[in-house]
Amino acid sequence: MDTPTSFPNTTEQFCDHDALNTSWIPPYIYIISALGIPLNLLVLLVFLLHKKKCSVTEIYLCNMAAADLLLMLFMPFWGVYQANDHVWTFGGPMCTLASLLMVMNYNCSIYFLVLVCVDRFLALVHPLTQCKLHRRKYAMLGCFLAWCLGLLLNIPTLMCKRTAVSDNIEEPTCQWGCFLSFYFTHELIQTIAAFVLPFLIILFCTVKIVQALTGRPPNEGRKLQKEHKATVLVLSVLLAFFVCWFPFSLVRMIELAVRYNLIEETCSLVHHLYICRVLFINFGFSNSDLNPILYVIVGKHFRKKMSEVVGGRESFKMSSTRFTTSSVKGSWKRRA
Structure with a gap:
């Protein structure tokens, strides 16, 4: 995800990327940020303010919303950077x-999806085992480990992403400041640890979940129906994530294949990979807006919680108004 402005091989210097029009990127980033911040904040408030404790699935989705919100809060800085023609004016620490x-948003989101898929797998395929493991404290521990792993994988970003002045640009840019060989090693580890392995786990769990859902009798109990609804929401969020991020992950794997001479490098290939990376990484960011929308559209239980939270606040205001009015009337009567 931390992408250098060019490939390290000599072919790149003869490839012209100026033909790609990127003027749409800043307004696009501003729009998804303006939508993503309130939407993910709404999700967090619904989960945190509801009188009932979050279920295990909701704990994972709440953490996903937190990761999306953090991303959306800092995306406008990236939009200004793009609008200023890659001139970074916010200082080195903000660049890092x-x-x-x-990068952490991508990593942690897929780890939360792994956790929620394993949870659904246990709930539907191995319900007896799930009774012992399906506890909130294990879910919280899993989320904590996911955040730690996302941070651990991105220590190279903390070390190497900094502001620097290029030879042909006098203004500072936010770029990779370490050896490019280290960058591609980091990309390789990211691809394996944050895409290939999670994808295999999610694929296995999803196949088993779909088999369990299709094999259920139509007159299943109320508890099983609740599990079914939660699983449909999880599968929808999972599909949205891979629709948004799989194209970028595929481009990154092709770039690594080019780097390690598994695919012959040509100027045309490098140019098209550059265009695809720019398009697909920005398309992937839209996943942070799509998740809250899915919670409202697909998540019937979430809609119920949201209405209860909003209704609870309104009823609290009405009761406060009645109390104030009655207090004022009582004081006037006592004075009379």
Whole structure:
């Protein structure tokens, strides 16, 4: 995700990327940020303010919303950077922090999806085992480990992403400041640890979940129906994530294949990979807006919680108004 402005091989210097129009990127980033911040904040408030404790699935989805919210809060800085023609005016620490959160959002989101898929797998395929493991404290521990792993994988970003002045640009840019060989090693580890392995786990759990759902009798109990609804929401969020992020992950794997001479490098290939990376990484960011929308559209239980939270606040205001009115009337009567 931390992408250098060019490939390290000599072919790149003869490839012209100026033909790609990127003027749409800043307004696009501003729009998804303006939508993503309130939407993910709404999800967090619904989960945190509801009188009932979050279920295990909701704990994972709440953490996903937190990761998306952190990303959306720092995306406008990236939009200004793009609008200023890659001139970074916010200082070195902000360059490192914004870059870190962009990558951590991707990493932590897929780890939360792994956790929620394993949870659904246990709930539907191995319900007896799930009774012992399906506890909130294990879910919280899993989320904590997911955040730690996302940070651990991005220590190279903390070390290497910094502001620097290029030879042909006098203004500072936010770029990779370490050896490019270290960058591609980091990309390789990211691809394996944050895409290939999680994808295999999610694929296995999803197949088993779908088999369990299709094999259920139509007159299943109320508890099983509740599990079914939660699983449909999880599968929808999972599909949205892979629709948004799989194209970028595929481009990154092709780039690594080019780097390690598994695919012959040509100027045309490098140019098209550059265009695809720019398009697909920005398309992937839209996943942070899509998740809250899915919670409202697919998540019937979430809609119920949201209405109860909103209704609870309104009823609290009405009761407070009645109390104030009655207090004022009582004081007037006592004075009379």
